[in-house]
Amino acid sequence: DGGGVESLDYEVIENFAYREEQALRGKLYVSYLLVVKWFFALLIGICTGLAAVLINIAVENFAGWKFSVTFDIIQKSYIAGFVVYVLINLALVFSSVYIITQFAPAAAGSGIPEIKGYLNGVDTHGILLFRTLVGKIFGSIGSVGGGLALGKEGPLVHTGACIASLLGQGGSTKYHINSRWFQVFRSDRDRRDLVTCGCAAGVAAAFRAPVGGVLFALEEVTSWWRSQLMWRVFFTSAVVAVVVRAAMGWCKSGKCGHFGSGGFIIWDISDGQEDYSFAELFPMAIIGVIGGLLGALFNQLTLYITTWRRNHLHKKGNRVKIIEACVVSILTSAISFGLPLLRKCSPCPDSDPTSGIECPRPPGMYGNYVNFFCSKDNEYNDLATIFFNTQDDAIRNLFSAKTINEYSSQSLLTFLVMFYALAVVTFGTAVPAGQFVPGIMIGSTYGRLVGMFVVKYYRKLNIEEGTYALLGAASFLGGSMRITVSLCVIMVEISNNLKFLPLIMLVLLISKAVGDAFNEGIYEEQAQLRGIPLLESRPKYEMRNMTAKEACGSGRVVSFPRVVKVSDVVSILRSNKHNGFPVIDHTRSGEPLVIGLVLRSHLLVILQSKVDFQHSPLPSDSRGGGRSIRHDSGEFAKPVSSKGICIDDINLSSDDLEMYIDLAPFLNPSPYIVPEDMSLTKVYNLFRQLGLRHLFVVPRPSRVLGLITRKDLLIED
Amino acid sequence: DGGGVESLDYEVIENFAYREEQALRGKLYVSYLLVVKWFFALLIGICTGLAAVLINIAVENFAGWKFSVTFDIIQKSYIAGFVVYVLINLALVFSSVYIITQFAPAAAGSGIPEIKGYLNGVDTHGILLFRTLVGKIFGSIGSVGGGLALGKEGPLVHTGACIASLLGQGGSTKYHINSRWFQVFRSDRDRRDLVTCGCAAGVAAAFRAPVGGVLFALEEVTSWWRSQLMWRVFFTSAVVAVVVRAAMGWCKSGKCGHFGSGGFIIWDISDGQEDYSFAELFPMAIIGVIGGLLGALFNQLTLYITTWRRNHLHKKGNRVKIIEACVVSILTSAISFGLPLLRKCSPCPDSDPTSGIECPRPPGMYGNYVNFFCSKDNEYNDLATIFFNTQDDAIRNLFSAKTINEYSSQSLLTFLVMFYALAVVTFGTAVPAGQFVPGIMIGSTYGRLVGMFVVKYYRKLNIEEGTYALLGAASFLGGSMRITVSLCVIMVEISNNLKFLPLIMLVLLISKAVGDAFNEGIYEEQAQLRGIPLLESRPKYEMRNMTAKEACGSGRVVSFPRVVKVSDVVSILRSNKHNGFPVIDHTRSGEPLVIGLVLRSHLLVILQSKVDFQHSPLPSDSRGGGRSIRHDSGEFAKPVSSKGICIDDINLSSDDLEMYIDLAPFLNPSPYIVPEDMSLTKVYNLFRQLGLRHLFVVPRPSRVLGLITRKDLLIED
Numbered sequence A, B: 001d002g003g004g005v006e007s008l009d010y011e012v013i014e015n016f017a018y019r020e021e022q023a024l025r026g027k028l029y030v031s032y033l034l035v036v037k038w039f040f041a042l043l044i045g046i047c048t049g050l051a052a053v054l055i056n057i058a059v060e061n062f063a064g065w066k067f068s069v070t071f072d073i074i075q076k077s078y079i080a081g082f083v084v085y086v087l088i089n090l091a092l093v094f095s096s097v098y099i100i101t102q103f104a105p106a107a108a109g110s111g112i113p114e115i116k117g118y119l120n121g122v123d124t125h126g127i128l129l130f131r132t133l134v135g136k137i138f139g140s141i142g143s144v145g146g147g148l149a150l151g152k153e154g155p156l157v158h159t160g161a162c163i164a165s166l167l168g169q170g171g172s173t174k175y176h177i178n179s180r181w182f183q184v185f186r187s188d189r190d191r192r193d194l195v196t197c198g199c200a201a202g203v204a205a206a207f208r209a210p211v212g213g214v215l216f217a218l219e220e221v222t223s224w225w226r227s228q229l230m231w232r233v234f235f236t237s238a239v240v241a242v243v244v245r246a247a248m249g250w251c252k253s254g255k256c257g258h259f260g261s262g263g264f265i266i267w268d269i270s271d272g273q274e275d276y277s278f279a280e281l282f283p284m285a286i287i288g289v290i291g292g293l294l295g296a297l298f299n300q301l302t303l304y305i306t307t308w309r310r311n312h313l314h315k316k317g318n319r320v321k322i323i324e325a326c327v328v329s330i331l332t333s334a335i336s337f338g339l340p341l342l343r344k345c346s347p348c349p350d351s352d353p354t355s356g357i358e359c360p361r362p363p364g365m366y367g368n369y370v371n372f373f374c375s376k377d378n379e380y381n382d383l384a385t386i387f388f389n390t391q392d393d394a395i396r397n398l399f400s401a402k403t404i405n406e407y408s409s410q411s412l413l414t415f416l417v418m419f420y421a422l423a424v425v426t427f428g429t430a431v432p433a434g435q436f437v438p439g440i441m442i443g444s445t446y447g448r449l450v451g452m453f454v455v456k457y458y459r460k461l462n463i464e465e466g467t468y469a470l471l472g473a474a475s476f477l478g479g480s481m482r483i484t485v486s487l488c489v490i491m492v493e494i495s496n497n498l499k500f501l502p503l504i505m506l507v508l509l510i511s512k513a514v515g516d517a518f519n520e521g522i523y524e525e526q527a528q529l530r531g532i533p534l535l536e537s538r539p540k541y542e543m544r545n546m547t548a549k550e551a552c553g554s555g556r557v558v559s560f561p562r563v564v565k566v567s568d569v570v571s572i573l574r575s576n577k578h579n580g581f582p583v584i585d586h587t588r589s590g591e592p593l594v595i596g597l598v599l600r601s602h603l604l605v606i607l608q609s610k611v612d613f614q615h616s617p618l619p620s621d622s623r624g625g626g627r628s629i630r631h632d633s634g635e636f637a638k639p640v641s642s643k644g645i646c647i648d649d650i651n652l653s654s655d656d657l658e659m660y661i662d663l664a665p666f667l668n669p670s671p672y673i674v675p676e677d678m679s680l681t682k683v684y685n686l687f688r689q690l691g692l693r694h695l696f697v698v699p700r701p702s703r704v705l706g707l708i709t710r711k712d713l714l715i716e717d
């Protein structure tokens, strides 16, 4: 396990080539860099915004067209309608799963665990490729448009990250635009900031929540954060908000088909409940507990099912994956069409002209009170209102105010159970899938259920079931994802109502605490399952009693001398899988001295290019001058999400093998070091906070040459 | 300079006592700690919320009473009214400056630079004492109630931080509650988190902006951040919001005097401008530029004036400070009363019953259109509306919608110039003073001016001058403080309108960029002036070409042997001012070995208690057992914001001086180390990210005992 996973080099390798390059660059370069970074933030914002618009328009049009066709046909025959409905869904889901399995396997799932891993320092193969981006966008359109119990929001985060990374490297690796201009972002470290921007942009686009996007990137995804970056991330999110707003304005004129009326989720409940009494806090707390329990259960069930899928089903190849997704699609269609048929319709309530809500809703429109399989014209089917509908509309209906008693508790319970089951089963099929919207669906259903009881027993006038639905949604997401601040802000931004902030917080506090008692958050669990070794921000408790030496084991350290024979390099690289090696030289008096760390990837570049081979086994004193550098730091740059060269790819003649390499110009001269008996807690902090990949454990020093305190670091420009 | 400034020990000192204590504590202790931390977050929220309520009620009542008395008197005589007005203001300001100079000198100013320093690792003497808290609260009431050109928001941040720190140590140092319960928060490191919570609580209370509070603490104040902390900080802010809301609800019933109608700033403009055209972006950009210029000028002028004050005025003692504040108060009163007298009144506009705004405003009420020195009854004085008013009401009037053409450009210009001058002069007087509200006043004035031009030349119907005033406020704060994301969110939360987010961002982007071209933000400049050496999150550009050895200079390192004579300790501590010393032992074979770092403060505790003195110059092998620890880690804990013991306070007999101390149990056995030729950039990152105080520069190691990679740190619980 963890086969496709390698660490990223977030540390700056201050080798000779790097230092030469730095020396050539003046102070002006710093400003240039700044401008380029802001420009990229702008670009990322625009592109992510456009991608989100594309996905939304496509999904809304497919789904809208699907429902209007079905509604047309069921006027004549319910069976024909059912067949058409199933077939359209099947076609969409099939196209999605086909794209994913044949073309972009890394685009399956939500992508958030992988991006989280990337920003934590672990590279999962293929997650930031161009084909993954394409697969994610079109796969999402198919899977969401096809009515599966999953959302398009998680994939949008991955989409944003892909866009950011691809822009940063100047296009796809295949169609590489090799311009000097893009050389700025060639290290993992630079790309990290871009990917953070992309994540925030994705969330901002998904929920039209710029502040929520920044906080999500900050709280949930990224592992390192600087306040300069924050402003740039925020800028990106705001650009997204502007792009999306502009697109929506343009769509209002009817140019986007079905999109005009639905589209970007923003379940405005600014006309919701005005105030709340203290007595209401109790049912709200209950919502929190339910959310924690159901969320933790969801995590556990999806964990089992994903493990089972991996070990039994998905091993058998792509055909099984395709069949699986198609079966799930047919199941989903059958349930969402069939169950409302079994439900008796209810008579419309006395219409209230001020609320602007019609019953039944006029054909071809969005809204509450769907007339489906009803005998009379002024009746509606409450189960169809939520089940036989796009998810966005269903949520809008569940959140809606001034619709007290629209749903029967029986319908809500049926929906809750069935949709929960569907969401669990759908999780892990080979299509792009987000958990936000299904989570909101599930949560708002039981939230509204609790709300109905409150309306019944508290007998207060201004209680709105929609408000409880919102709290339910927050509680389920909190119980499953265990996100806190950003979820709060996202819920406030999508409901467009600042008043609910303390209530949402209360519910989240409880649901997260309850959920934490059972298991970890869904992203952490999925990351673990996929073999992505995330380093948490806190060291484990056991580390207090361990030392650095104990942690790194007792194996002999594989190291290189300064000047090394090519054949030795090859055999050492073949004999192990380590990615970094200490380089040991000798002082004039013959004592050994650690002069740095050389990376496997750099050694491979040197072996491949061969220009640095020399005949003499003596160091060619590169610092003394004379010799010009034969590499610029760009050659050592690793392409995004590719495995780079492998030792077996390199062909060396027997003459080559007899030559020598002086490693001094290529090594990182000062990796971070820790004394052998430092407690592992402190080692962990160092490793995690600085985002390292290698750390040398050395003997206690024999002398202290100087102390560095704050004063020594206060250098004026 | 920097005399009163010492670094804080944010590093965990893993000495013998600490490790013993850790060993005694089971895993349950971790849960206990968690509960205590949340409990404290709750407490901090409640207390800060109550403090904010107290300040607001007091200020509103003093100010409200002042204005109603003055309005009553000027019905008969303007001169008598003027005298009363000046005297009330003078009395309030005098009480404030008297409290500050005599009782709590550390409470002067806004306190944000000091708190920022604290969280960056620098302790300014006295900022977190109980007397500072008291001085801050009552001083704020006096200075804001007295009508000076300053605000109560900055001081509230300091108040929150004080409350947090005092709660953390269980009350004031003098009235120390020595309960085991509070031993959790005795290290600087633990208090750091509490103070962060306190800051966020302060902002949340000041602006009723919980999200803004969290982001302010995150972006502007704190230097280290973890996502667990974020949730706790957010909780604190939300508790504040609830407390404040409850208090306001209680006040609505009229129990708080004048507070009922005014009070907590929240300049709701949710009924403001609905939409904006692209053409409006140009004047908005101009607002941004003006904000950047005026903000940078403000920083520069206040820098000059504060330097001058420090070097010439405040040296002469407290009496001068008191006189100065009184002069400023009289000046402010004279201008704010006198200038509106010179202004001709304008006739009331045709009243619009839907807007609910009366002209002139009824006596004893808050609102637009103040009738002051007008000959007719249906006239109002536009300058008095903003000048002869509390700042909160003035801002509300400037932000107000549906009041187009209320102000003449002449009045706004006069007010802008005079208030700007007053704000500059007031800055740095010895009273608690925030810069938020004056900044909003200045900004909204020129914002409204620009808005008037837009209304005039763009001839669009739905343009509101109030919206431009809001953007102006944002631009000035951005140009002066250079805060970004949090300012955006705060502006959105106080205006209660999410729609303006992109506009505020645009304006802030421009004003910050323009301001940055001239100088640093006001908090950084003030911190520098006060000798608070903040370490920025980024290393300076010059550091790339420096090594660790170069930075720490060439002075001989002062170190201790493991077992040291008491007289030597005393003489070494007397001979220098260093705060940390390496301890050197010898191996069996006689080679030197660095065994750790001992802090001056710990040495002083040992010297004072004397229990560890021994007669023999041989190490008493403390690890081997037998000897029990004579200190618990609590004895080494430093009280908050006190200088601790000084070497001159310690009296030792000549017998004592002949004895020995074995330092082994007291030292930090593994301080972080860097090799001598590591580039200073990397050293800086290590020092800054981990919040260190001392760092050993050591020779390059001769061997590598092991490598630590990600795999080694993935330990399962």
Ligand SMILES: Nc1ncnc2c1ncn2[C@@H]1O[C@H](COP(=O)(O)OP(=O)(O)OP(=O)(O)O)[C@@H](O)[C@H]1O
Residues within 6 Å of the ligand: A005, A006, A007, A008, A552, A553, A555, A556, A557, A558, A559, A577, A578, A579, A580, A581, A582, A693, B706, B707, B708, B709, B710, B711, B712
């Ligand atoms: N040069 C080396 N000599 C000896 N042991 C090493 C060396 N490099 C790493 N190790 C040890 O071998 C184990 C695996 O190392 P490896 O380099 O494969 O790292 P890894 O954890 O897979 O990191 P990455 O994420 O970089 O692949 C680690 O536990 C580490 O202690």
Ligand SMILES: Nc1ncnc2c1ncn2[C@@H]1O[C@H](COP(=O)(O)OP(=O)(O)OP(=O)(O)O)[C@@H](O)[C@H]1O
Residues within 6 Å of the ligand: A706, A707, A708, A709, A710, A711, A712, B005, B006, B007, B008, B552, B553, B555, B556, B557, B558, B559, B577, B578, B579, B580, B581, B582, B693
């Ligand atoms: N034990 C020591 N021996 C020699 N030089 C030292 C020692 N400790 C510190 N120094 C050097 O002396 C200078 C001042 O050190 P000092 O201990 O006063 O620290 P400081 O910068 O004031 O830190 P603090 O903020 O802890 O007071 C620093 O530049 C440091 O390099």
Ligand SMILES: [Mg+2]
Residues within 6 Å of the ligand: A005, A006, A007, A577
């Ligand atoms: Mg590996």
Ligand SMILES: [Mg+2]
Residues within 6 Å of the ligand: B005, B006, B007
């Ligand atoms: Mg000092």
